Amino acid sequence: MDVESLRCVVTLAEELHFGRAAQLHYVSAGHFGRRIQRVERHLGARLFDRTSRRVALTPAGERVVAHARTVLAELDELRKSAVCPGRP
Numbered sequence: 001m002d003v004e005s006l007r008c009v010v011t012l013a014e015e016l017h018f019g020r021a022a023q024l025h026y027v028s029a030g031h032f033g034r035r036i037q038r039v040e041r042h043l044g045a046r047l048f049d050r051t052s053r054r055v056a057l058t059p060a061g062e063r064v065v066a067h068a069r070t071v072l073a074e075l076d077e078l079r080k081s082a083v084c085p086g087r088p
Helices: 003-015 018-024 029-043 059-082
Strands: 048-050 055-057
Touching (some): 018 029
């Protein structure tokens, strides 16, 4: 699983809408949905309940998203610490 896939999971958890979440990542809803499915297969758990009318986090999804937010925040801090002062 890659960092961008984790970001997609968190975005979907926030938006609870595949189309809007996909737009935020500049990809099609189909591509975005397949990426979420790959994450779910990789983890061996369904993270989202889907119907034609709504998307909701499962209990496993709530746990994964909470952890993913922590991991992503730590990665952002790591990236900041690697930048030398005065350099872009």
